[in-house]
Amino acid sequence: MAAADIYGTCAPGFEGVREEFARGFAERGDIGAAVSATVDGETVVDLWGGSADAEGVRPWQRDTLVTVYSTTKGLTALCAHVLADRGALDLDAPVAAYWPEFAQEGKADIPVRWLLSHRAGLIATREPLTVEEVHDWDRACAAIAATRPWWEPGTAAGYHGMTFGFLVGEVVRRITGQSLGTFLRTEIAEPLGADLFIGTPESEHARCADMVGHPDLSRLADTVPGAPQPPVPSMDVHPLAPAILALGHLPFGEVNTAAFRSAEIPATNAFATARGLATVYGAVANGTLVGEGTLESMRTRQASPGEPDLVMGDAGAWTLGFKLNEGGAGPNPRAFGHAGAGGSYAFADPENRVSYAYTMNKYVNGGSDDDRRSDSLVRALYAALGQRS
Incomplete structure (x- = not known):
């Protein structure tokens, strides 16, 4: 890969992050990307470079937005925790107390915390939905209910x-009367000056980067025996089969279209700058967005170490909407955040008062062992922090 011009700033001592960021283009396949980090609420890294499209026509700018896939889930979970922090949401209350229609099919007693911890057993609808139905909030939520x-x-x-985004998002909507994306924007992003959206206004589409290399997940169900009906998950099933089938039942459509950018799909279609994500997680790390009790709740394990996740493998690190650090978020095992398919990542490290985010438009298939872009940046960040202490 060709080297890219790198723009932005690094505080003195953080030059190693810039070096690794440049290496991401020269050696690790980045096309367009950004990285940002804060310490004690101050931005110490804010870099971007490369191209916002595959052809290299549109340079990645300071304000380029890009979809961050499941990194979105951390933002969605945060909305619920903000409501809990304000006393408007009881995580132990039944979902049906806020969303009565949810009580159908024996779900009357499912508490909100099981939505956040992926324990509700609702990985997919029983009948496939079209892209248009997924983009229609009321129809998607009715089908899940x-x-x-x-x-x-x-x-x-x-x-x-x-389904995570619709489940948590509908609870937020029933409490506030606002869509998840509106609540995120008005109650979190705008007060913090964070540049990110779930349900990106058309006025912002021109600054959205194109994702490069992401497969059409709506077609993957055809590759798994037994489609279109997902199997009851068990460890006899290939760990990824239910996830693939769930995505096949809730197809989000072509990710570079206006329809996808405008829709609210709060499990997977936030559009953000790295700076915006780092700003939000910085407010979490510094205790300015939620109180100490809520912060502890956000990062409390909901599964025993080694407990299987019936879709993805190991559920041990799941908290209430986030994952505890499994090695990609520096040395603190209590750092927490959420990664996104293809490579994006954002986390908070409250003990060190650090936040971090990496966004990119070159989708890398496979697991973390196949993609070392973010890991290299985080190692450089904490090496710099170690030299400052």
Whole structure:
């Protein structure tokens, strides 16, 4: 890969992050990307470079937005925790107390915390939805409310790849009267000056980067025996099969279209700058967005170490909407955040008062072992912090 011009700033001592960021283009396949980090609420890294499209026509700018896939889930979970912090949401209350229609098919007693911890057994609808139905909030939520759980709720975790956002988002909407994206914007992003959206206004589409290399997940269900009906998850099923089928039942459409950018799909379609994500997680790390009790709740394990996730493998690190650090967020095991398919990542490290975010438009398939772009940046960040202490 060709080297890219790198723009932005690094505080003195953080030059190693810039070096690794440049290496991401020269050696690790980045096309366009950004990285940002804060310490004690001050931005110490804010870099961007490369191209916002595959052709290299549009340079990545300071304000380029890009979809961050499941990194979105951390923002969605944060909305719920802000409401809990304000006393407007009880995480132990039944979902049906806020969303009465959810009680269908034996779901009357499922507590809100099981939505956040992927323990509700609702990885997919029973009947496939079209892209248009997924983009229609009321229709998608009605279909999920009418769904019988795929396993006994509360007995196991299973990653709710697409349904997570509708489940948590509808609870937020029933409490506030605002869509998840509106609540995120008015109650979190705008007060913090954070540049990010779930449901990106058309006026902002011109600054959205194109994702490069992401497969059409709506077609993947055809590759798994037994489609279109997802199997009841068990460890006899390939760990990724239910996730693939769940995505097949809730297809979000072509990600570079105006329809995808404008829709609210709060599990997977936030558009953000790295700076915006780092700003939000910085407010979490510094205790300015939620109180200490809520912060502890946000990062409390909901599964035993080694407990299987019926979709993704190991559920041990799941908290209430986030994952505890499994090695990609520096040395603090209590740092927490959320990664996104293809490579994006954002986290908070309250003990060190650090936040971090990486966004990119070159989708890398596979697991973290196949993609070392963010890991290299985080190592450089904490090396710099170690030299300052």
